[in-house]
Amino acid sequence: MHGFFIAASPTYSSAAAYGGGAGNTGCAAVQVAVMTERINRLRRGHFSMHAGDRHGHRGLQCLISRRRRLLSYLRKRRLIMYAMVVNRLGLRR
Template structure:
């Protein structure tokens, strides 16, 4: 993920869910960044099926995102629902 893509995600989700366009510590922004990194690894795993070390890192990122989403669901359910709809996480 490039720096401009990261800044774009922070601006988009920081203004909608956080305190402003530079609020990179907001839970929603962290979830969006993790989702972008997780989705970015799809192509890597298509060509490198036996990369088990990267797979472990992927599973750690998924666990981190899961815990952040659980925190958001417990504290602000409206933001949680809006975020998962915007990211398309649940079906």
């Protein structure tokens, strides 16, 4: 295995940083943070070694689309949380 299933501890650290508590993994801000970690890990690690992995690219695009929809939800419903998440993660420069 390539270490793809070691996402448990970053999930809880992201939950503590963005969601107010370690168990609050359902918050949209926490989900955006976890997805961003996964996207960055895939872009830097997996696709640098396996550039021809087209099925993986489709999965990456689905993950990016899901993150975009969650960010849109945050922008509509919780603007302050949206601004905090975008600034911390370095999105939307």
